[in-house]
Amino acid sequence: MSSNELYGVIPPSIGRLRRLQTLDMGNNMLSGMFPANLSFCTSLKTLILHYNQLKGQIPVDIGNTLTHLQRISLMNNTFTGLIPVSLANLSSLSAVSLKENWLHGPIPDSLGKLSSLQFLNFESNGLSGIIPPSLYNLSSLVNFAVGGNKLHGNIPADIGDKFPTIQEFSLGDNQFSGVIPSSISNLTTLTGLWLSINRFSGFVPPNLGRLQYLVRLFLHETNVEANDREGWEFITSMANCSQLATLLIANNSFSGRLPNSIVNLSTTLEYLYLGYNNITGYIPSDIGNLVGLSVLEIEHTFMSGLIPESIGKLVNLVQLYLENNSFSGLIPPSIGNLTQLEWLLAPNNNLQGPIPANIGALKSLQILNMSMNYNLNGSIPKEVLGLNSLSSYLDLSYNSFSGPIPSEIGGLHNLNKLVLSGNHFSGEIPASIGNCVVLEFLLLDRNSFEGSMPRSLGDIKGLRVLNLTMNKFSGELPDTLGSMRGLEELYLAQNNFSGPIPSVIQDLTMLSKMDVSFNNLQGRQKDQEPPMLIEEKYQRVSYNSLSVGTDGFLEANLLGKGRYGAVYKCTMDDDGTGKSVAVKVFNLQQSGSSRSFDLECEALRMVRHRSLIKIITCCSGIDPKGQDFKALVFEFMPNGSLEGWIHPRSEELTSSNTLSLGQRLDIAVNVVDAIDYLHNHSEPPIIHCDIKPSNILLAGDMSARVGDFGISKILGEKRISNQNSSNSTVGLRGTIGYVAPEYGEGSAVSTGGDVYSLGILLLEMFTGRSPTDDMFRDSLDLHKFVEDALGKKTLEIADSTIWLHAEPKDDTASNRIKECLVSIFRIGISCSKQQSRDRILIRDAAVEIHAVRDEYLMFSTYEYLTYSETMDNQGRR
Structure with missing residues (x-):
C-alpha cells in the first residue's frame, strides 16, 4: 500500500491479520501513534512505515511481540523517545532504519547481539553517548549509518579489522574526535565514507588509495590538516580509486600548496570541494584532466595565479565556485566551452580585463557573479545580456566596468536580481530595462548614470529594492513608480532629481525604507526626519521648555551618561504634538565640556547624512540658579544604543x-x-x-x-x-x-x-x-x-x-x-x-x-x- 495518498491513522483492525508477513504502508501521509494492535501480527517479517507523519514512541516491547521481524523501516516520521532495547531480541533482524526521527538517548549496547544485521541506519536523530563497542563486532554489517546525531568518542584504532564486508560507513555530523585511524584503509569493500562535520585532528590516512571501490568520500569540516611537509599524501594515493565520484575536503585546516597530483584523480569524479581552507599555490594547469567534474568548488582559500586555460575542458561542469581567493589575470576565453554551466561565481578576486564575449555561449547559465574584482573593465558584452537563461542573479558590482548599458539588457526576461553597483557606467538607463519583468532587485548605485529615470521601470511590477544612489540622474521622478506595488526599499540619494515627490509613492504600502536626500525635491517623504534648524546662532529653545519636557531633568527620564554630560528623554509640547526628543545636557563643571559643546555644534552644523544623528536645536543660556546652561536637542532614538x-x-x-x-x-x-x-x-x-x-x-x-x-x-x-x-x-x-x-x-x-x-x-x-x-x-x-x-x-x-x-x-x-x-x-x-x-x-x-x-x-x-x-x-x- 506504499506510495499512495493515504492519510489518517492506521486502523486498529490491522491486528487481526495474524498470518501477515509483509506490511508496507510507506510513503503516505499516515498520522497518529504506532498502531498498538500491530503486536498481534506475530508472523510479521517485514514492516515498512517510513515517510509518513507517525509520532509518539516506538513500543518498548516491539522485539518481544514481533519476534519474526527481519526488516523494519520507520524512518522519516516524528517518533520520539528511546531506541527500544527489545530490538536486540530480534535474532533474525537483517535491516533496521530509524533515520530522521526525534529519538534521543544512547544506542543500546545489546544491539551488538544481532549477528545477522546487515543494514543499520539511525541517522538524523538526537542520539547521544558513544557507539557501543559491541556494535563493532557486527561483522556482517554492510551499511552502518549513525550520522546527524550527538554521538562522541573516537574511532577504534583497529577499525580496519571489524567490518570485512562494509560498503557504507557514516559517522558524519556528530562530535567524534581523535585521529582518523590509518587502519580504516583496510576496509577495502567501502564505497562510501562519511566522516564530515566532526572534531577529528591530525592528518588524513595517507593510504586511502587502498579503498579502490570508494565512490564517495566526505571529509569536509572535520578539522583534519595538511601542510607543505605532510598530510597531502592521501590525494596522491587516491589516484587508485578508479570509481571515485565525490570528494569533499572543504572547511578544514589544510594549508600549503594544493598538490598537482589532484589532476590524477579518476575521470569519474563529479564533485570536488576544496574551499574554506588555507590552501595556497595555483590551480594545477592540467585541471582539465578531471573531465567528469560537475561541481568544482574552490572558494575562500589563499590560492592565487591564473585560472588555467584547461578549465575549458571540463565540459560537464554545472557549477564553478572560485569566490574569495586571489586569482588574477584575465578570465580565460575557454570558459565559453562549458556549455552545461549553470552557476559561475568568481567574486572577490583580482581578476582583470574584460568579460569574454563567448560567455554568451553558456546557454544554461543561471547565475553569473564577478563582483568585487575591482579591475574587471570594459563594457558588458551584448552576448552576456542575451542569456535569457540568467534567472537567479547577475552581479558585476564593484569593478571598473564603464560605458552605457546596452539596450540588449531587456533580453534578461527571467532575471531576478541585477547588481551593477560601484562601477563607472554612464549614460542613460535604456528604456528596454522595463522588459526585465521579473526583476526584484535592481542595484545601480555608485556609478555615473545620468538623464531621467525611465518611465519603463514602472513595468517591473514585482520590483522590491531599487537603488540608484550616487549617480547623476536628473529631472522629475516618474509617477510610474507608483505601479511598483511590491516596492520595499527605494534609494535615490545623491543625484540631481528635482520637482515634486509623486504622491503615488505614499500609497506604496510595502515601502519601508526610502532615501531621496541630497536632491532638490519638494514635499515630504515617508518617515522624513525633521529639518535641521541649527545655524550659526545656537539658542533655539529655552531652558524652561527643556526642564518641563524632562520633568525637571528627572532621573526616570535619564537615557544615559557620558564624559561631558547626561542625555534625557524630553517631550517637546510647544507645538502641541508631544514629540519625543533627546536632550544632551552638558556638565559645565567638567573640564572640557564647554569646548565639547562648541565642537559638537560646529560639527553638526556642517554635516547632513542619513546615518548621522540629526540635531534639531540647541540651548545656550542660564538656568534658574544663574549658572551657565548648554544643551543640544537631537532626534529621539527609541531603540537606544548599539x-x-x-x-x-x-x-x-x-x-x-x-x-x-x-x-x-x-x-x-x-x-x-x-x-x-x-x-x-x-x-x-x-x-x-x-x-x-x-x-x-x-x-x-x-x-x-x-x-x-x-x-x-x-x-x-x-x-x-x-x-x-x-x-x-x-x-x-x-x-x-x-x-x-x-x-x-x-x-x-x-x-x-x-x-x-x-x-x-x-x-x-x-x-x-x-x-x-x-x-x-x-x-x-x-x-x-x-x-x-x-x-x-x-x-x-x-x-x-x-x-x-x-x-x-x-x-x-x-x-x-x-x-x-x-x-x-x-x-x-x-x-x-x-x-x-x-x-x-x-x-x-x-x-x-x-x-x-x-x-x-x-x-x-x-x-x-x-x-x-x-x-x-x-x-x-
Whole structure:
C-alpha cells in the first residue's frame, strides 16, 4: 500500500491479520501513534512505515511481540523517545532504519547481539553517548549509518579489522574526535565514507588509495590538516580509486600548496570541494584532466595565479565556485566551452580585463557573479545580456566596468536580481530595462548614470529594492513608480532629481525604507526626519521648555551618561504634538565640556547624512540658579544604543532583545557610510575620534545613526588620505579599547584612527565580545582573537545570539552565513591593523561592506523564496 495518498491513522483492525508477513504502508501521509494492535501480527517479517507523519514512541516491547521481524523501516516520521532495547531480541533482524526521527538517548549496547544485521541506519536523530563497542563486532554489517546525531568518542584504532564486508560507513555530523585511524584503509569493500562535520585532528590516512571501490568520500569540516611537509599524501594515493565520484575536503585546516597530483584523480569524479581552507599555490594547469567534474568548488582559500586555460575542458561542469581567493589575470576565453554551466561565481578576486564575449555561449547559465574584482573593465558584452537563461542573479558590482548599458539588457526576461553597483557606467538607463519583468532587485548605485529615470521601470511590477544612489540622474521622478506595488526599499540619494515627490509613492504600502536626500525635491517623504534648524546662532529653545519636557531633568527620564554630560528623554509640547526628543545636557563643571559643546555644534552644523544623528536645536543660556546652561536637542532614538543590543543586560536572551545577522550588517553599512561621508564628502572633513557602540544609536526601524561629536576634529584640508594626519591635537583621544594605538604614542589624530575604531566595532558587533573583556590580556586582543580563528573556527567565535533569529536550514545556508562572517571579520581585521599605513581606506571598507551586505541580502531573499515555494508545493500536494 506504499506510495499512495493515504492519510489518517492506521486502523486498529490491522491486528487481526495474524498470518501477515509483509506490511508496507510507506510513503503516505499516515498520522497518529504506532498502531498498538500491530503486536498481534506475530508472523510479521517485514514492516515498512517510513515517510509518513507517525509520532509518539516506538513500543518498548516491539522485539518481544514481533519476534519474526527481519526488516523494519520507520524512518522519516516524528517518533520520539528511546531506541527500544527489545530490538536486540530480534535474532533474525537483517535491516533496521530509524533515520530522521526525534529519538534521543544512547544506542543500546545489546544491539551488538544481532549477528545477522546487515543494514543499520539511525541517522538524523538526537542520539547521544558513544557507539557501543559491541556494535563493532557486527561483522556482517554492510551499511552502518549513525550520522546527524550527538554521538562522541573516537574511532577504534583497529577499525580496519571489524567490518570485512562494509560498503557504507557514516559517522558524519556528530562530535567524534581523535585521529582518523590509518587502519580504516583496510576496509577495502567501502564505497562510501562519511566522516564530515566532526572534531577529528591530525592528518588524513595517507593510504586511502587502498579503498579502490570508494565512490564517495566526505571529509569536509572535520578539522583534519595538511601542510607543505605532510598530510597531502592521501590525494596522491587516491589516484587508485578508479570509481571515485565525490570528494569533499572543504572547511578544514589544510594549508600549503594544493598538490598537482589532484589532476590524477579518476575521470569519474563529479564533485570536488576544496574551499574554506588555507590552501595556497595555483590551480594545477592540467585541471582539465578531471573531465567528469560537475561541481568544482574552490572558494575562500589563499590560492592565487591564473585560472588555467584547461578549465575549458571540463565540459560537464554545472557549477564553478572560485569566490574569495586571489586569482588574477584575465578570465580565460575557454570558459565559453562549458556549455552545461549553470552557476559561475568568481567574486572577490583580482581578476582583470574584460568579460569574454563567448560567455554568451553558456546557454544554461543561471547565475553569473564577478563582483568585487575591482579591475574587471570594459563594457558588458551584448552576448552576456542575451542569456535569457540568467534567472537567479547577475552581479558585476564593484569593478571598473564603464560605458552605457546596452539596450540588449531587456533580453534578461527571467532575471531576478541585477547588481551593477560601484562601477563607472554612464549614460542613460535604456528604456528596454522595463522588459526585465521579473526583476526584484535592481542595484545601480555608485556609478555615473545620468538623464531621467525611465518611465519603463514602472513595468517591473514585482520590483522590491531599487537603488540608484550616487549617480547623476536628473529631472522629475516618474509617477510610474507608483505601479511598483511590491516596492520595499527605494534609494535615490545623491543625484540631481528635482520637482515634486509623486504622491503615488505614499500609497506604496510595502515601502519601508526610502532615501531621496541630497536632491532638490519638494514635499515630504515617508518617515522624513525633521529639518535641521541649527545655524550659526545656537539658542533655539529655552531652558524652561527643556526642564518641563524632562520633568525637571528627572532621573526616570535619564537615557544615559557620558564624559561631558547626561542625555534625557524630553517631550517637546510647544507645538502641541508631544514629540519625543533627546536632550544632551552638558556638565559645565567638567573640564572640557564647554569646548565639547562648541565642537559638537560646529560639527553638526556642517554635516547632513542619513546615518548621522540629526540635531534639531540647541540651548545656550542660564538656568534658574544663574549658572551657565548648554544643551543640544537631537532626534529621539527609541531603540537606544548599539551597546545595549550587542551586550544585553537581560537574563533571558531572545530574538526580541538581540540582533540578527542581517540587522548587524545593515548597522555596519550605516556606520561605515557615515564615517566615509565625514572623511571624504564633508566640507571640511571631520574625524569623529570616538567610534564605539554606545555612540551608535538605533532608530525605530533599527537603522543606525552615529552620534556624539564632542571630541571630533574638524580638519582644514579639503581632502586627506588614510596615512595623513592633522597637524594639531596630539595625544590620547577616544575610548580605551577603541582608540588607535598610535594615539597612545602621541601621534596626531587622523582618519586612520577612526578606521581602527571602526574595525574594533565590527569585530565586537559580530563576535559579541568587548575589546576590554577580561579574556584579552598579554598579547591576546580582540583583533588577534578573530584573526587566529578566521576560517576554521569562524562560526565558533560568532556571537551565539545570532542563532536565536534563524538557525541555518542546511549546509548551504550554514556555508553562506560563514562566508558572510568571514568577509566581515576580514574587513574588521583590515581596519584594525596595528600600523595606520596598513589599514584599509574607509572608502574601500565602505565598498566591501556594502557588497557583503548586498550578497547576504540576496541570498537570504533567495533562500526565503525557495523555502516558500517548497512549502507552497507541499501544500498543493
